[in-house]
Amino acid sequence: MPVPDPARPGSRTAPLPDEEAVVARACRGDRGAFTQLMEHYQSACFGLAWRLLGDPDLAADAAQDAFVHAYDAIAKYRGGLFRSWLLRITANASYDILRRAQRRPTTALPDAEEGEAELPDQGAPDPEAEAGRAELYRHLDAALRLLPHDQRAAVVLCDVYGMDYGEVATATQSALGTVKSRIHRGRLRLRELMAEHRELFLNEARLDR
């Protein structure tokens, strides 16, 4: 099974310097501008899909589907953070794939318990300054994969990708109260799963502050 590579250890895709202009051109049907945006955000989309689906192949399919949906919908894009807009589309595309997989029980989703082997390498131990952080991220992703799927999806969408409760409820087709409960239970479970790495976890947090 191929292992996804990190975009850059510990990094998140920042908006393009001239993003507003590029988005405006893409909205007017400029295929070059659209390609530039998708190229820029593909790691964000793939990362979200991978964290929701737990399988690199399915995640690549979901990101691919998201690009097609985005191409169809970009003329109707009405401002706001482009990354958030694209991630909402990716979450929906991932859920479509998840629902299809659940309707066809032969297409088994990867077992969370087997997830350790497929974890992305969040960064080589060099340079040293990034090693601890990269390790923390690895453990966090591993712990996320051990959550029940509904809790994992809620925590990933809310805490990792910054969606509000309403957006999570829409993406997961769940009630708002259910989403809140899943997020809270998911965080509590994550805390327990991270217990053996508590020192690393707290050290990194102290370095952050």
Place this chain on the structure above:
Amino acid sequence: MTMQHATHPDDERLAAYASAAREAVSDRELAGHVASCDRCRPIVDELTILRDALSLLPDIAPFRPLRLIPPVADAAPRPSGAVEWLRRLAAPAMAAGVGLVLVGAVGISGMLGGIAGKAADLAVSQQSSKGAEAPGAGGAHSPVPAVSTDTEYGTRTNPPRDQATAVPATPAPSAGAVHAADRGSHDQPWLALLIAGFGLLGISAILRYSLTPRAG
């Protein structure tokens, strides 16, 4: 000042407090408990740190190249609902046009056959009436007697023609005028059908051509 409490809030409530949920934060009793409880305060702290760490998880590059844009064939802009509806209507409209043209054409060809027959009929009746008038020259019009006439189409028997009974309500016109009026009134619906059919065919073909999305 911290202390051990006999009872603690539900952990989900602590998680809500850690995520700054409004209803949990505005609960002063809960806030007071968290601030003073050795068990609950670290839980809230860790949950807060956990949220911060989650928000920093990095993006992940796809392990295989992704197609960033749909291929050109799929990339034609999708038409709006009304336009798509019109475009879909074009095919049945074309079929209806073809149908109308066929019905009109069949009707008209049938009509032309009928006219040819009537023209022969007219020629025969005019010929026979001349024959009848010839012996009684200068006499008043009288009912034409049945007469057998040899024509180029063969022998036919003409019934007696009483024009007053043929066209009862109107003054008796000549036989030629009756046929002309007859042809006009029966011709027009077929012609109209034919023209409408061609029109429908043309308009729907133009609609279909102009509304079909094209790549590029």
